[in-house]
Amino acid sequence: MQILKVVNRNLVKHKHLCHQKLKNVTSMLHYSTSKDAELAIAPGYQPKQVEESYWAREKLSKDEPKKTCSRGNYRMLLPPPNVTGNLHLGHALNATIQDVIARQHRQLGYNVEWIPGTDHAGIATQVVVERTLAATKGVTRQEIGRAAFLDEVWKWKAEKGAGIIQDLEQLGCTLKWEREYFTMDKQQSHAVNVAFERLFEEGLIERRNSLVNWSCTLRSAISDIEVENMDIKEPTELSVPGYEHKVLFGRIFDFAYRIVDQDQPDGTQEEIVVSTTRPETILGDVAVAVHPADPRYTKYRNRDEVRLQHPFRSDTIPLVFDIAVDKEFGTGAVKITPAHDKFDFEVATRHKLDLRQVFSESGNIVADYPEFQGKSRFEARDLIIERLEEMELLREVRAHQMQLPICSRSKDIIEYMLVPQWFLNTKSMAKAALSELHSGRLQIMPNNHETEWERWLSDTRDWCISRQLWWGHQVPAYQAFDSKGNSCWVAALDENSAHEKAATILGSQELKLTRDPDVLDTWFSSSLLPFSVAGWPKEEYKEKYPLDIMQTGHDILFFWVARMMMMGLKLTGEAPFRRVLLNGIVCDAQGRKMSKSLGNIVAPQQVVQGANLESLKAALQKSCTAGIIKPSELKTSTDGMIKMFPKGIQECGTDALRFTLLSHNIKNHFINFDVDACYTNKLFLNKIWQAMRFTLGSAKNLGITLHEFETMEGVTLSMWDRWIIGRLAETLSICSESYTNYNFHMATAALKHFFYQNLCDVYLETTKESINRKNNSAYVNVATLTACLSWGLQAMAPFTPFVASELLQHVPLNLELKLSQFQDAKLEAEVADIVNICTTVRQVKSRNQISKRHGPKLCLFAQNAEAEEILRRHLSQIAVLTRCQGVDLELLNEDSKFLKKLNFFSTAGALCSFGISLNDDIALPEAKREEMVKENKKKLKKLLNEMQKYRLRIDNEAFQLMADNATKVHFQNRIKELQAEIDSLMTLAA
Known part of the structure; x- marks a missing residue:
């Protein structure tokens, strides 16, 4: 740690105890302040007034000439919040971590380029705007059309995006606002189209039919991260979008497939009983599969092909043997519906079975099955069970534990569907991303996530990058048809380029072009951000690329961080970052995930400004009216909020919020945020405020000002003076080390212990009698207090910038003190x-x-x-x-x-x-x-x-x-x- 020195000119002037001058030592902590005027200090710490004062000073300082940074550039990128609402505590944690890193590196002499932006959040934004239109205008997007709907989304973005920027500013984030981006602005859109075109030309992007997660409500494919698995332990009724009545889940059905031309001795037809939790998909069955070693079915292995009569079709289906079948599930025989199940799709691929679609994009039975055509899937389920019973094929219905995949956006039950989609082959890119870790060029903190990085990238699958939405980057791909009916797909930045490419492929100038109406997955555009915000594909992007660190939540390690690494290596030839810092998920004080049903979601501004119970209820009602939460969720959210905060939330201020968030080990998997602990930290900050008031009052009592202090070298210090300066040295050392290792909780704990227990509760109390009597040691005591407040507050400034900036106006900032000489273990x-x-x-x-x-x-x-x-x-x-x-x-x-x-x-x-x-x-x-x-x-x-x-x-x-x-x-x-x-x-x- 650098040697820090403190100078006290007052003792030279009044007590003749010090040398005239000391050699200046450059400090890693730097602030500017005026020593000319003695500023008044309020009786107590009032966060709102302190923050307003801070912003007033910041406004004035913008006109001051910028100081030259000696250490070069330090680059970071703020993970872009979605434009679907204001910041939540997870955003606040993420932004505070990065702001602390940014402020600390500025203190070290770096020019910090911390880039802000917001994400268009395709599905999330479209869902919210649709709800808003339904609630406020009573219309659907289909009724107003694509162009009008997109106009509504852009209006939403303008309003909500501004709110997010305001929240970030109020949080104290020192971002490079002149480089702010939006993931659908002109530069980002161009980068997305170029990336798609280049990857398509290389053969890494292709269009094909494949099984995807499908939301019938959104009528779109969705990513794995947007699928939530609900554990069903017993028969349970759930509300499903589009259904008037609740749907019962948590049951398994046994029904019989009769074997063709295989009668038993008693004249009845031989049968195989299969078990399924999804009888509505029977219509699309193409086989029944059993394990080849299952003794119940080995007798069929020596026969010619065994065929089974389909109960709702005139055709028959085969019995196949596959080692992937779980003998312990149900009867050991499973139906194979490859068009609607991932496992079945793999079995069908191995056995070269046909694929039969059962549901339309909206979740209704297709025309191939006239008896049930047009029925919704869960309505058809009940009808199919009735018909099986009529045909004497239903054998048993019983309770069954299961996992139900649910769309996190629409709350619909996920359907697995075969739909034409665009896929990106990521195998070679994943291999390159893995080599970054294996070579040691990439560091992931905490390192336990390295195992997950390796596991995911070692088994990566093709990435479905298209979505059937209106809001997002439209796929830059065109289908071309010539006069003979030949066709091809081309990727191009515009229609003219597409025409030229298609003409070369098809050998004709007479072409009809149609652009794909789908949009790209939001994660696709986000994966380009480290270099697209730097200006890629223009060459000058290299001046602002790569980032020095990528800091974000561990929950998007694969969906975003790994994809940024893959795309960066592929499209620029250089890793977008060398260091990844992952933080945990913010939960409530009881360790519960924040959710609407629990009513435990707290907005940062509610903690900062305080909120009575009525305003908390009003905020929930506003979210409901805006379409952010559903009317059905409003009561449960309100009830949970009343239980959590019966007396509302006390005003804590931004500094207390920031300090509390970083008082936890950010590397833990979960971070339990307690509003009461936040208020306690507000009281802690007031304790420091009162220590400054005492020190200022003591100096005034002695007829001096704190800015007069310059040196303490040569001063005879008491044991307690030396002890507190030693404690200061130890605290600064811990802070320095914790910044390096990103163990911010150790710095906040050390600072709190120093200010609270060491300085305020102990040392300050021992000085009162001396200061009141104005004896010789009083000057040394005040100088020591000044040194501790100056250096202690500068160390706290990255965590609590508002109160630190306010109080540091009252003390000299370039004090010099050889702290190492005061670190005395025996004392x-x-x-x-x-x-x-x-x-x-x-x-x-x-x-x-x-x-x-x-x-x-x-x-x-x-x-x-x-x-x-x-x-x-x-x-x-x-x-x-x-x-x-x-x-x-x-x-x-x-x-x-x-x-x-x-x-x-x-x-x-x-x-x-x-x-x-x-x-x-x-x-x-x-x-x-x-x-x-x-x-x-x-x-x-x-x-x-x-x-x-x-x-x-x-x-x-x-x-x-x-x-x-x-x-x-x-x-x-x-x-x-x-x-x-x-x-x-x-x-x-x-």
């Missing part, structure tokens, strides 16, 4: 012992409700002469920190003149035991003394148990052989300390 241990003694005394006082009016007097019984010497050095601080009216000290012995006068007694570590006596006129109830004796017995038992554990370890032969000397010495010292405290307690109790 730190000594003061820690004293503080622990004071804490124990206060606990006894608090437990027994001993207040100032009782006139408590403290007597310390030193364990030995060495302990007595140590305690004597700190008697004045002990008196202050224990809030006792006097402190006596003597060696512990049974003939002590104080022992008989004690009302309360206990031990406080290895140095001493202590007793508290009250005024003579205070009558102490006998029950109090009995309670004290009981507490001491509990403490003695605990000490003896701990002693036994240490002795067992140190007497263990394996421990003696394997433990290093430092560990052995630690154990021996701890045994001595425990024995001393046990002896003290037994002496007092005698």
Whole structure:
């Protein structure tokens, strides 16, 4: 860590204790401030006023000349929030992490290029705008047409996009706003079309029929990330879009397939019973499959081809043997419907079976099955069950646990459908992305995600990149037909280029061109962002590419991060980043995922500004009216919100929100956010505010200003002055290391401990008497406080920029102090012992409700002469920190003149035991003394148990052989300390 120096000019001027000048040392922390005017400070920390003041200063500073950055550029990209609403806490966490990284690198001298933007979010935005149109105008997108609907979406984007930008600014994010992008702006659209064209020309993109996740409500394919699997443990009725009544799931049906020309001895037809959870797909069955080693069906292996009569078609289907069949599922025989099931599709491919479509794009039975034509799939399910029963083919219906795939956007039940789609072959790109990790060129943090990266990229499949939507990048592909009926597909940036390409392929100029109406998957455009926002495909993109770090949530490691890596390597020849930092998912205080049904979704602004219960309800109602949540979800969301926040949410301010978010280990899989903890951190910030007020008031009392301080070199510091500066040095060291390792929670914990416990609760309290008396040490105390506030707040500034900026106006910022000379382990241990003694005394006082009016007097019984010497050095601080009216000290012995006068007694570590006596006129109830004796017995038992554990370890032969000397010495010292405290307690109790 760099050596930091503090200078206190006041002591040169007033006390002649310092050298005239010290060599300046460049600090890694830099701020600008005015030393000319003494600024007023409010009585307490008010977040709103502090933030308004910050933005006013920021506005003025924009006109100031920019300082030259000596370390070069540092590039980051903000994961673009969807334009479907305001920021949620997940966005706030992500943005705060990156802002802390950005601010810290500016302090180190980098020119930080942190690029903001928003994502068009194809499906999510289209769904929300459709709901809004239905709620506000009573129309569908089909009724108003594609052009008018897209106009409505662009209006939505203009309104919501502006709200997102405002939220990011209010969060304090220091983004490069002049480079802001939208994933469907002109530059991004051009990059998307060029990327598609190049990949198509190389043969990596092709159009084919394949099985995809299909939403009948959206009438579109959707990605795996938009599919949620619901566990159904028993028969359960669920609401399904488009159905008036709930649909029952969680059942399995056994029905018979009769074998053709195979009668049994009794004259009945031989049959095979199959099990299915989806009887509505029977119409598309093309085979029945069994495991070749299943003893129930091995008799059929020696026969000629076994054919089964289809119950709803005139044709027959084969019995096939396949080792992929699960013998334990149902009867061991499964129906094969390849057009609507992934497993069945693979079986059908292996056995060269036909594919039969059952449902239309809207989820209704197609014309091939006249008996059920036009019926919705779940309506057809009930009819098919009835008909099977009539045909005496239904054998059993029973409860069955299952996973139900649900579209996260529409809440529809996913149908697997064979639909013409565009697919990108990613095998070669995935191999290249894997090599980045294997070679060590790519670092993923935390590294446990490296296994997932390898697993996913090792088994990557073709990526379905088309969507049947209106909102998004229209596929830049054209189908061309010549006069003879020949056709081909070409990819091109415009129709003229498409015509030229198609003419070359088909050998004709007389062509009819039709552009594919589908749009590209949102993840396709997002995968280009590291280089498309830099200007790709223009050559100048290389000046702003690659990124230095990619930071985002672990839940999109594959859907976005891996795809950015693949596309970057493929289209630019260079990895888009070398370092990936992944954060966890934000949950509520109970560890539950935030959802509408629980009513536990909290917006960052509700935490920052505070919100009463009525405003929380109103926000939910507004979201419902806007189409963001459904009317059916409104009541459950409201009920959950009332349960979570019966008294609303108290105002916390932006700094407290940021500090709380980064008080968690961001690398954990889940991050439990507690609004109450956030409010506690607001109080913590007020504690620092009050420390600054005390320091400013103390300086005024001494007739000086804090900006006069320049050097403390040569100043005689007390042990406590040296101790607090040592604690500052340790804190700054932890902060520096935590920035490097992205363990921000360690920095926030260190800062909170330093400011709260070390500076405010301990050191500041020990300075009050000296400052009030204006004695010689008062100037040193104020200088020390100033140094701690200056450097401590600068270390906190990346986390809490608003309050840090406000308070740093009051202190000099280029103080210099050789902190390394104050890191004294022996002194730190000594003061820690004293503080622990004071804490124990206060606990006894608090437990027994001993207040100032009782006139408590403290007597310390030193364990030995060495302990007595140590305690004597700190008697004045002990008196202050224990809030006792006097402190006596003597060696512990049974003939002590104080022992008989004690009302309360206990031990406080290895140095001493202590007793508290009250005024003579205070009558102490006998029950109090009995309670004290009981507490001491509990403490003695605990000490003896701990002693036994240490002795067992140190007497263990394996421990003696394997433990290093430092560990052995630690154990021996701890045994001595425990024995001393046990002896003290037994002496007092005698």
